[in-house]
Amino acid sequence: MIGLDTMIRELIREEIRRLIRPDALAANGNNSEEDLELRERAAGVATRFKKTRSS
Amino acid sequence: MHENKTELHPLSQETIEGVQAATADPIDAMRLAADLYASNAYAAERALALETGRQLPEPPKLISHYLRAAALDIHARFQVMGALLNTDDLRRLEALGPIVEQRLATDEQLGEVVMTLLAMKPEDAVLWIRAHLGDLEARLSS
Numbered sequence: 678m679i680g681l682d683t684m685i686r687e688l689i690r691e692e693i694r695r696l697i698r699p700d701a702l703a704a705n706g707n708n709s710e711e712d713l714e715l716r717e718r719a720a721g722v723a724t725r726f727k728k729t730r731s732s
Numbered sequence: 733m734h735e736n737k738t739e740l741h742p743l744s745q746e747t748i749e750g751v752q753a754a755t756a757d758p759i760d761a762m763r764l765a766a767d768l769y770a771s772n773a774y775a776a777e778r779a780l781a782l783e784t785g786r787q788l789p790e791p792p793k794l795i796s797h798y799l800r801a802a803a804l805d806i807h808a809r810f811q812v813m814g815a816l817l818n819t820d821d822l823r824r825l826e827a828l829g830p831i832v833e834q835r836l837a838t839d840e841q842l843g844e845v846v847m848t849l850l851a852m853k854p855e856d857a858v859l860w861i862r863a864h865l866g867d868l869e870a871r872l873s874s
Contacts, residue, residue: 678743678747678772679768680746680750680768681747681764682750684799685802685847686836686843686846689806689836689846689847689850690837691791692810693833693836694833697833
């Protein structure tokens, strides 16, 4: 059975698989409208990963 | 190899403690435990599909708020880092992507590096990636 740490790592692997799919690569550079919202979201979440890793 | 993955085991005490520590909401802790079981089923099904050449399964839809938020955060962080990197950096990372994805399953050191990058501010993570991209390429090509 996988644990929480492995689960987070699997989410990362899944995201990488999604990013390297041909359709995702073709869409690179077309995400400027999302940038501001994504930046704001990403700026506030570092502690979640730290909390997960220490559990 | 898939025999171990297809056996049903209870969550370990360590995992249960981790689940409870991760979320203060006891209901979401139950959902998180369900997500862990669903992910184990997916990992077993995927391993079998890879072994037999069958169509790969779709990953399970997460039900816990905790993991749904974590998945969104991972997505957001990769997107922001992608927007901050230049075309050449992105091409080099795209070439490394399949290797990183595979090695993350077993390479603890690489896992630590990726988790640390995701815990950094994206701007700092991008600086780190630029400074170490050559080292990563050398390490992952061996």
